Amino acid sequence: MDLFSAIETRTSCREFLPDAIDKPTIEKILAAGVRAPSPLNAQPWQFIVITAQAKKQDIFAEAERCRAWAIEQSGWTWLGKYKTDFLLQAPILVAVVGDPKKSGMDMFQKDGPVGYQLACAAAIQNMMLAAHALDLGSLFFTLFEKSHIRRILDISDEKTPVALVCIGKPKEPQDPVPRKAVEAKTVYLD
Amino acid sequence: MDLFSAIETRTSCREFLPDAIDKPTIEKILAAGVRAPSPLNAQPWQFIVITAQAKKQDIFAEAERCRAWAIEQSGWTWLGKYKTDFLLQAPILVAVVGDPKKSGMDMFQKDGPVGYQLACAAAIQNMMLAAHALDLGSLFFTLFEKSHIRRILDISDEKTPVALVCIGKPKEPQDPVPRKAVEAKTVYLD
Numbered sequence: 001m002d003l004f005s006a007i008e009t010r011t012s013c014r015e016f017l018p019d020a021i022d023k024p025t026i027e028k029i030l031a032a033g034v035r036a037p038s039p040l041n042a043q044p045w046q047f048i049v050i051t052a053q054a055k056k057q058d059i060f061a062e063a064e065r066c067r068a069w070a071i072e073q074s075g076w077t078w079l080g081k082y083k084t085d086f087l088l089q090a091p092i093l094v095a096v097v098g099d100p101k102k103s104g105m106d107m108f109q110k111d112g113p114v115g116y117q118l119a120c121a122a123a124i125q126n127m128m129l130a131a132h133a134l135d136l137g138s139l140f141f142t143l144f145e146k147s148h149i150r151r152i153l154d155i156s157d158e159k160t161p162v163a164l165v166c167i168g169k170p171k172e173p174q175d176p177v178p179r180k181a182v183e184a185k186t187v188y189l190d
Numbered sequence: 191m192d193l194f195s196a197i198e199t200r201t202s203c204r205e206f207l208p209d210a211i212d213k214p215t216i217e218k219i220l221a222a223g224v225r226a227p228s229p230l231n232a233q234p235w236q237f238i239v240i241t242a243q244a245k246k247q248d249i250f251a252e253a254e255r256c257r258a259w260a261i262e263q264s265g266w267t268w269l270g271k272y273k274t275d276f277l278l279q280a281p282i283l284v285a286v287v288g289d290p291k292k293s294g295m296d297m298f299q300k301d302g303p304v305g306y307q308l309a310c311a312a313a314i315q316n317m318m319l320a321a322h323a324l325d326l327g328s329l330f331f332t333l334f335e336k337s338h339i340r341r342i343l344d345i346s347d348e349k350t351p352v353a354l355v356c357i358g359k360p361k362e363p364q365d366p367v368p369r370k371a372v373e374a375k376t377v378y379l380d
Binding site: 004007008012016032034035036037040041050051052055069073076079082095097105106108111117121122125139140142145146162165177179186187188190 | 191193194221222223224225229233236238239240241242243256259260265272295297300301304305307308315316318319323329332335336355366370372376378380
């Protein structure tokens with residue numbers, strides 16, 4: 001698939017078919033992930049590929065807890081429609097875990113290490129594009145408390161669960177969701 | 191360019207030719223950026239396209255200040271070779287600025303909003319792949335104090351300068367930098 005087509009037609013998938021994904025396909029997606037740039041090429045990512053239904057159930061419970069909390073805090077009742085059943089439905093969830101000690105020079109800055117998380121997000125974007133080119137849908141999911149996901153997935157306190165990536169065959173083909181025009185988002189400092 | 195080729199052959203560029211980049215090309219790169227996913231499709235990014243040499247100079251001074259500080263703090267004398275002259279050399283720098291109020295439900299979580307920064311990083315990865323497919327080099331740069339970049343670029347305290355993306359024609363063709371094997375980075379929870 002052409003790069004620009006992949007970028008333009010990829011869209012977030014929230015309804016998956018249960019069809020299993022074979023290991024070579026998973027590895028192809030992860031291999032795209034590790035080609036992302038990272039501070040000083042520290043490659044701060046680790047991947048936990050989850051097919052175990054009991055783990056998915058725990059993650060789903062955590063996401064629904066956070067969603068209920070967000071609705072309560074925000075008063076955004078329309079969030080009611082954003083159910084997270086895709087966490088149970090997707091054949092695989094990939095937890096992308098970052099290492100703040102692999103954040104390059106920014107670990108010494110006042111703002112604290114953030115480069116390693118951005119590198120993980122860049123890796124996820126590669127993974128989502130790769131999944132799309134392989135006719136799979138994906139979702140970049142971050143609605144959880146890090147401490148809870150650490151406990152569920154047995155991640156040490158020194159690492160950061162950055163996101164969960166749901167991957168699977170989409171239930172239906174989907175059109176890309178519109179974006180605001182680039183001009184509305186850009187200023188030029190000539 | 192094929193998606194997988196783009197992902198595999200893109201590499202970080204630290205030496206640029208001074209050749210200007212025309213506006214349609216810049217817009218094509220930014221249009222790839224805005225196709226990234228974001229929490230609740232909030233599109234939390236803004237782009238400041240910098241060609242003004244005086245601004246580049248201020249950014250370069252800030253990066254060199256941070257680098258000197260990092261060397262002092264870390265004792266990593268080998269960081270001495272990582273000069274940031276590319277900030278002066280690249281024909282354009284794109285500051286990607288995120289809005290923490292456009293972070294979806296994670297603004298209500300204990301961990302604080304982070305989804306908007308991850309979305310900006312996903313947008314940057316799209317931009318870097320697009321630049322590569324257009325025969326341009328790019329660099330994802332984060333060595334600065336946010337408060338200083340806010341002042342240099344007149345960004346409000348409510349927004350986060352997430353990264354600077356240097357873009358231009360590479361001085362020389364470059365081979366991709368090796369990565370650790372995917373297997374070394376992955377565990378399976380079946």
